Amino acid sequence: MSASGSPPTKPATRVVDAGNIEFGDGLEILLSTVFQAAEPGQTIDVTTASRATALELPGWARSTGHHAERDWKEHNGNGQRFVVRLRRGDVVPVLGPDLPPPSDPMPLRLGSQFHTTDLISAAPGGIPSSAQPNHGLVPLGAIPETGGPDYAWRLNTHDDLWAEELTDLTERASSSQWDATTDIPWNEAIGLPEEVERAVAQVMTFIASNEYVALYVPAKFLPQVNPAFVDVLMWLASHINDEARHVEVFTKRALVGGQRGYALAATQLSLHSLLQEDDFSSASLLLNVLGEGTFIDLLGFVARNAPDAATAACARLAHRDEQRHVHFGISHVRRSQKLDPDSTRQLIAAVEARAARLATLTGLSPVLLESLTVLASGSVSAAALRQGAGAVKELTKLMETNRIRRLRAAGFDKETSHYLSELHTPNLM
Numbered sequence: 088m089s090a091s092g093s094p095p096t097k098p099a100t101r102v103v104d105a106g107n108i109e110f111g112d113g114l115e116i117l118l119s120t121v122f123q124a125a126e127p128g129q130t131i132d133v134t135t136a137s138r139a140t141a142l143e144l145p146g147w148a149r150s151t152g153h154h155a156e157r158d159w160k161e162h163n164g165n166g167q168r169f170v171v172r173l174r175r176g177d178v179v180p181v182l183g184p185d186l187p188p189p190s191d192p193m194p195l196r197l198g199s200q201f202h203t204t205d206l207i208s209a210a211p212g213g214i215p216s217s218a219q220p221n222h223g224l225v226p227l228g229a230i231p232e233t234g235g236p237d238y239a240w241r242l243n244t245h246d247d248l249w250a251e252e253l254t255d256l257t258e259r260a261s262s263s264q265w266d267a268t269t270d271i272p273w274n275e276a277i278g279l280p281e282e283v284e285r286a287v288a289q290v291m292t293f294i295a296s297n298e299y300v301a302l303y304v305p306a307k308f309l310p311q312v313n314p315a316f317v318d319v320l321m322w323l324a325s326h327i328n329d330e331a332r333h334v335e336v337f338t339k340r341a342l343v344g345g346q347r348g349y350a351l352a353a354t355q356l357s358l359h360s361l362l363q364e365d366d367f368s369s370a371s372l373l374l375n376v377l378g379e380g381t382f383i384d385l386l387g388f389v390a391r392n393a394p395d396a397a398t399a400a401c402a403r404l405a406h407r408d409e410q411r412h413v414h415f416g417i418s419h420v421r422r423s424q425k426l427d428p429d430s431t432r433q434l435i436a437a438v439e440a441r442a443a444r445l446a447t448l449t450g451l452s453p454v455l456l457e458s459l460t461v462l463a464s465g466s467v468s469a470a471a472l473r474q475g476a477g478a479v480k481e482l483t484k485l486m487e488t489n490r491i492r493r494l495r496a497a498g499f500d501k502e503t504s505h506y507l508s509e510l511h512t513p514n515l516m
């Protein structure tokens with residue numbers, strides 16, 4: 088009896104016209120859709136023009152957890168129809184709660200644009216502040232079916248990974264993609280004086296080496312991130328995509344003129360120490376703020392002083408991407424320190440530990456210094472070299488000033504910013 092005292096009403100019998108379709112022809116899909124929408128116990132009359140299909144229907148019902156009640160023939164204007172009455176069983180096709188009722192459509196901008204920021208803020212359920220380490224690969228807003236495998240994610244706290252402008256940066260990354268095959272005037276790189284081309288090849292090889300670590304660091308963290316934090320995953324994926332293109336474009340520029348450069352051992356040592364950092368925020372300080380920050384100045388220098396338009400374009404386009412990566416790092420580190428003042432000590436310790444591992448590096452490699460000077464000189468005449476050497480000296484000063492400025496923006500006090508800047512690897516990244 089229902090609460091009001093009247094017997095519960097039985098849901099009315101539904102009628103499904105299967106027309107001429109048969110099993111193997113789409114009939115299973117039609118029946119599955121109808122039975123999923125029906126209530127357990129509800130009867131459904133399936134009409135078909137095919138005697139064979141009518142004979143198969145009870146077997147289909149049994150195999151899918153429903154019941155066959157009875158069958159009969161009907162005649163209408165189109166001739167003979169077979170009717171089989173089935174009753175929906177208790178089986179559920181998915182081991183999960185019922186799907187919630189539909190909500191309003193998601194917000195669009197300018198009539199047709201679905202912004203990632205709106206996806207993240209308006210999706211039902213949203214992004215949790217923390218997630219279970221065994222969380223499945225469940226898209227935002229989806230209802231997880233029980234019985235999936237157990238995962239063991241390592242990074243399960245959103246605040247440990249997030250930055251204020253995260254989705255905005257991801258959207259900017261999507262809309263500023265470029266093509267290292269067609270967006271660089273590669274022909275402009277051909278025909279430089281041999282000494283200049285050799286210097287450019289060396290600088291490009293150095294930059295390409297460093298781009299590898301910028302690729303590997305976010306790629307190392309991505310598979311540790313709980314899939315509930317799709318905003319973080321999308322950001323890291325865009326970062327990785329950018330860096331893969333940087334490896335591509337600088338490798339292409341190193342080789343296009345026919346010369347080769349050295350992958351310097353000092354660079355390898357520096358990058359190896361960066362890959363050893365296992366804490367996300369510390370890695371963000373070392374890579375995004377200090378390393379990529381310093382590289383922004385290097386890329387700006389190459390874009391301004393390149394002896395050819397191809398090299399300048401490579402540096403300019405990569406510079407644009409690096410601004411996003413540095414922006415993320417500054418914002419993330421600043422927020423980490425605000426949320427947990429103890430993290431400042433940990434961040435400083437990470438820079439100190441890396442500096443200790445790099446104690447044997449005393450300055451920028453002379454091979455690189457020389458190549459940067461020739462690149463900026465555009466020739467090996469005495470006058471040009473004097474001007475190039477001056478530009479490199481200014482670059483070193485600019486890197487230091489800007490590094491301190493970025494550290495201040497990331498939330499470190501003046502004294503600590505100077506200290507951390509001094510500890511930063513002489514390899515620049």
Ligand SMILES: [Fe+2]
Pocket residue numbers: 298301329330333405409
């Ligand atoms: Fe890069």
Ligand SMILES: [Fe+2]
Pocket residue numbers: 301329330379408409412
């Ligand atoms: Fe980068």
